Amino acid sequence: MTTTAIVIAALTAIAWVWWAVQRWIDLTRGNTGAVHPDATSIGSDPPGPERPAIASMLVVGLAGGACRVAGSAATATVVDLAARGTIGLRDDPATEGGVLVDIGGDSASDLETHETMVLGLLRSRSRSGLVSTGTLLRNQPGWLWWARFRRAVATASRREGLSVAARDERLVAAPAVPALPAAVWLVVDVFGAVTSRSLEGVSVDGLVLGLLAIALLRTVLSDLADPVDHLTESGRQHALAWMSIRADLSRRIPDDASPVTSATRQRALAVAVATGAHEATRWALPLMDPVQPRRVWSDAGDRPRVVTIHSPLTPGRGGRPPVVAAVGLAGIIGSRVGAAIVDGFRSSDRLDELDRLVPEANRWIDVLVDAIGWLLWVPLIGGLWLLLAGLVDSAVTQVSSSTFDSSTKDRDVPHGSGRSLGRVVTGRRWSS
Numbered sequence: 050m051t052t053t054a055i056v057i058a059a060l061t062a063i064a065w066v067w068w069a070v071q072r073w074i075d076l077t078r079g080n081t082g083a084v085h086p087d088a089t090s091i092g093s094d095p096p097g098p099e100r101p102a103i104a105s106m107l108v109v110g111l112a113g114g115a116c117r118v119a120g121s122a123a124t125a126t127v128v129d130l131a132a133r134g135t136i137g138l139r140d141d142p143a144t145e146g147g148v149l150v151d152i153g154g155d156s157a158s159d160l161e162t163h164e165t166m167v168l169g170l171l172r173s174r175s176r177s178g179l180v181s182t183g184t185l186l187r188n189q190p191g192w193l194w195w196a197r198f199r200r201a202v203a204t205a206s207r208r209e210g211l212s213v214a215a216r217d218e219r220l221v222a223a224p225a226v227p228a229l230p231a232a233v234w235l236v237v238d239v240f241g242a243v244t245s246r247s248l249e250g251v252s253v254d255g256l257v258l259g260l261l262a263i264a265l266l267r268t269v270l271s272d273l274a275d276p277v278d279h280l281t282e283s284g285r286q287h288a289l290a291w292m293s294i295r296a297d298l299s300r301r302i303p304d305d306a307s308p309v310t311s312a313t314r315q316r317a318l319a320v321a322v323a324t325g326a327h328e329a330t331r332w333a334l335p336l337m338d339p340v341q342p343r344r345v346w347s348d349a350g351d352r353p354r355v356v357t358i359h360s361p362l363t364p365g366r367g368g369r370p371p372v373v374a375a376v377g378l379a380g381i382i383g384s385r386v387g388a389a390i391v392d393g394f395r396s397s398d399r400l401d402e403l404d405r406l407v408p409e410a411n412r413w414i415d416v417l418v419d420a421i422g423w424l425l426w427v428p429l430i431g432g433l434w435l436l437l438a439g440l441v442d443s444a445v446t447q448v449s450s451s452t453f454d455s456s457t458k459d460r461d462v463p464h465g466s467g468r469s470l471g472r473v474v475t476g477r478r479w480s481s
Contacts, residue, residue, distance in 0.1 A: 054254040057230050061258050064228040064265055071221055071272075096290035099209060101125040101323035102163055102202045107211060107280065107288035108295065108324050109355050116212050116278035118199040119355055120338030121346065123190075124331045125323035126167045128308050132315035135160070135168065138308050147182040148308060148333045150175075163201035170194065170336075186335045195338050196274035203276040211284030215277040225269045228262040235259020246416065251423075275341070291324060295353065299326040308333055325353060374439025380432025387425045391418060 099107075102122035110116035127150070131138045141147035152168075152175045160168065174180045174188050190198075206212045238255040280288060298321040308318055308330050321327035325346025338344075347356040395418060 051254070054252070054258070057234060057258055058254070060227040061231045061262055061265075064224040064226075064262070067227070068224040068265060068268065071216065071224070074216065095294070095320075096287040097209070097211075099206070099211065099287065100161055100164065101129050101319045103206045103209070103211065104287075104291045104320060105323035105325075106202055106206055106278070107284055108291050108353075110212065110278070110280045110284070111288050111292060111354070115215065116203075116206070116280060116284075117275060117341075117344075117355070118202045119323075119325070119344060119346070120195075120336070120341055121322050121325060121328075121331060122163075122202060123167055123195075123198060123336040123338070124334045125319045126164055127171070127334050127336070128315050128322060128330065129319035130164060130168065131308065132312045132319060134312070135164075136171065138315075140307075140309050141181055144182060146333065149182075150180040150185075150334070152178045152180065161201070161205050163198050163205065166194070166198050166201060167336075182333060182335065189335075189337055189339065192274060192339055195341075199274070200276055203278055206278065206284070210281055211287055212278035212280055215279045218273060221272050222269060225266055228265045228269075231255075231258040231262035232266060235263065256423075291320070292353070294320060295324040295326045298324075299348075299353075302327050304329055306330070325355070370439040370442035372439075373435050373442065377432040377435025377437070377439060380428040380435065382432075384425045384427075384429035384432060387428075388422065391422050391425065394418065 102118065102125060105122040105125065106116050106118050109119055127136070128138075130136045131150075136153055137151035139149050139151065141149045150171055152172055170190055171180050174184050176184070203212070203214075207214065234252075234255045236259070238251050238259070242251050298317055302318065302321050304327070306314075306318060306327065306329070308315060310318070318327060318330060322330045325348075328346070344355050345358060347354060
């Protein structure tokens with residue numbers, strides 16, 4: 050490696066270490082000893098004026114100290130806006146199980162920032178003042194909208210003194226600075242190869258370090274788009290109260306409950322959706338979060354919580370280790386066989402023969418052969434990773450999508466006091 054490559058490699062390593070330290074701080078700091086809701090004497094009325102999206106964030110924090118805004122908070126906000134009369138919901142006669150959102154007239158004056166965002170999103174998707182389930186499903190909000198939405202919910206929670214920021218965003222963004230030189234190096238190498246139509250100037254060091262830097266930059270942006278808070282003492286008490294309400298709602302609300310119902314039931318349904326006690330409404334009003342696609346509510350275990358559905362390609366977090374390891378080994382063998390074929394073609398007389406027959410094409414043939422040689426590194430690296438994942442998963446405890454078992458919903462949810470929910474839900478049994 051050249052001196053430049055060594056310096057850039059050192060900066061890239063510093064960037065990754067810096068990010069790893071920040072991630073470790075996020076995982077180890079905060080209140081991880083939350084008391085089970087059954088062990089507290091909590092009433093069944095809402096603990097405060099916070100909206101369902103904020104309640105969702107607080108309840109997530111009970112699982113281990115890190116408060117994050119779940120994707121269900123946006124759908125819950127739609128139902129809550131309907132309960133307050135800002136918008137209307139009615140059955141869609143054109144689609145079985147579909148819902149039409151009636152945007153209505155002027156916006157209410159008491160909307161939080163995240164509610165204004167949801168209302169604006171619905172308006173942008175509306176046609177003649179109506180938005181259908183199909184329209185929402187085909188026109189999902191992007192990652193930037195979700196980043197702003199989560200930040201707005203976190204800001205509202207902090208304003209009410211329910212949570213505090215768990216990290217300094219300047220420190221979170223700092224690893225991007227030493228990672229930039231490697232990313233620029235990669236861009237310059239690729240641009241030079243495209244303009245010169247030759248791979249001679251492409252550096253292996255630049256490719257490897259550049260890809261590592263780009264992966265880190267993407268991770269940093271993802272971290273910045275996902276605010277992390279910790280509960281205050283007041284927020285923790287509110288979260289426990291909302292968890293008690295969630296337990297009662299999970300028993301009262303049937304799985305097939307529709308958001309097209311009375312305002313009282315819509316208020317209850319909004320809380321149930323926000324806290325993961327009712328998932329069916331998310332398909333009637335689909336607002337899917339592309340930034341956190343693998344975080345879901347789970348009732349399995351000792352308490353409801355948000356869990357991450359891990360990829361089988363992540364060492365220590367996947368399933369079917371023999372299959373994963375076998376695929377990785379096949380990728381390694383295939384890449385080596387392909388590399389041997391390419392090397393044999395280079396050392397044979399075929400290129401000389403082609404050069405003699407078509408002189409002007411020889412340069413492009415060299416470029417094509419070199420490109421194939423570079424591409425063969427992809428299955429080799431991927432195969433090594435899969436082989437590592439398979440071997441690790443064969444020896445360690447696996448945590449995979451099996452953690453999420455909706456069939457345990459009624460059995461494992463910690464129940465609350467069993468009393469009426471007052472303003473949240475009536476004392477009568479919910480009927481569809």
